[in-house]
Amino acid sequence: MSQGGDEIIDATFRGAQSGDVLAMYELSKPFVATGGLIARDLELFDTDVEDFYVVEIDEVVVACAGIRRFTDLAEIFNVAVDGRWQSLGIGRFLLTSMLIVLESEGFADAVVFTKTTRDWFARYGFLPMDPASLPAERLTMLDPERKSIPMVRPTVQASDSIDALASITELRVRFERSGVEAVWDNGCDSLLMFAEKNDIDTASLCRGGMCGTCSSALKQGTVSYDVRPDVDPGDGSILLCISRPAANVVLDL
Template identity: 30%
Template sequence: MSTVFNFTFVPWFRSVAPYIHKFRNQTFVVGITGEAIAAGKLTSIAQDLAMIQAMGVRIVLVHGFRPQVNEQLQAKGHAPQYSHGIRITDSVALDCAQEAAGQLRYEIEAAFSQGLPNTPMAGATVRVLSGNFITARPVGIVDGVDFKHSGLVRKVDVNAIRQTLDMDAMVLLSPFGFSPTGEAFNLNMEEVATSVAIELKADKLIFLTEVPGIHQDPLEPAGDENPIDTELPLATAQALLAQLPPPQQPTDTAFYLQHCVKACKAGVERSHILPFAVDGALLLEIYVHDGIGTMVIDEKLEELREATPDDVAGIVQLIEPFENDGTLVKRSRTEIERDITNYTLIEHDGVIFGCAALYPYPKEKTAEMAAVTVSPKSQGTGDGEKLLKRIEQRARNQGLESLFVLTTRTMHWFIKRGFQPVDPNWLPESRKAKYNWDRKSQVLVKKL
């Protein structure tokens, strides 16, 4: 039994190692909904956050308290009031919010203080520090609705938060802020987390939520028959958001997506929407290649997209020098035009700097990644890696289990990214029939 465990544990741990190195000393802002705590997930979430911090990640934790405040209101015979997707905080709701925040802060600090033997917290030392890091301003009156003690983030004390993180402590923020006159305002957890991530220039903004992620068709909720999009380029996320009505409740597609888009537009390169219902969602998203939720990614000045017939001339111009020196097999313009929907491109300011094509073999559950090209002007910037990830994602979306390439000069680049050499006879029969035995291309395969 232990031998089987060793064979599964060792490759898994090795596969996680690159992510541990990559994220060390990075800053993550994690927003946890009050619903996650109400569902009894706090202990497991705290354990996962403690492990993530132990691996060198700097964490700012922002908690929500929507159901807890509603529970307090109901106990006092006071109905919750919302408008524009925001709580209307009268004096009773403000008292309830302060009570809920105090209780939740106590529970969160207790969760990080556990250290029983034979638990993930054994030997962990997690200092959790809070403070008046947020200055707030009132929402005011919007469309004739007075939001009273509901507020918006006015300023984030970035220096104080950084100093706290530099002490190897975890920063804990409640969705409360205070005006310069000392007036308390009830804030939106999602807005607090987003504002802090932007001001801190965080590497990730992560929401642990009631929803499994985002599906691009707003009329089709995510589910087994309609899987979520694990990666949304910022431009795609913005286009989706423009189609959606203003969100009124957390289960609306735009509710968390609007904050992810805002963060990415302001420089936070990765924003994530994860389901708290999945045990270990944080670990799965951060340390596993495909993740568990939806990631909105800022691709900055470049655009990673599928090709259209208008791109044929640009692709021909890009790959021609590599065909002439023998790096690539020659493809006619007619062939590229015929297969244009197979191509994925990286474009900088309207100029194509990289391309790759996906040729599926559904019967064998595999696909060929062909015509992989990155302009000499862009080599070393990670464009090849981005193309590979997008092609892998396209193959997975088609239910394929592996990806193969034929190369004569770049085998080491592919081997470093998980490909393994195989005999040419491994190829699907229809592809093997077209294999050029004189060219002696190396065949490399990666399991997806």
């Protein structure tokens, strides 16, 4: 759904399945062409499918990345986002969701290798690291001709897992009709809870995405749903009770 060029996104993060192989291959091709990613054929994607994760919007895979797990750290690789969905928070959603997966598995650090997107990873807390500190099993995989830069950051801490999107970038929510603007609170389970915390007059009943009472027009920004809504709030609107901001948002409240 969209309104005035601002996207309202219901994005789902999940483990990749065999039916996603072709989509992941096609998503990666533009980045392979520019030298940002190593070429992988369909067979390799199929072989490694259990190591991959995807972001799905309206049952279409729009982003993917894989995880290599070593003894002391994990590597996030092959990060690819459909060009039509870039700059809308999808890459951040994918990256932070994967960091939470790694944190839940007990990994303290995550590493990436980048040749063309160093600034993008740095924006989310990744710092250059000495390749010599990599696990021996990863060192044997290095291709010196690619001249990729290894970068590392801690995985998302348990206290950040309440809201993966806001844990890395400070987000702001503006309630337009009420004239209130505030920094998103990671302790809030939803935009409905955040509105109530800021004394914004809102209507609600089920608080689970089933009735549509809390529907509100999204004037600007991007949100993600915790679960798929049982009712359609209509074009340009969202359900406050099950959504969280994925970028700065303006609500018609």
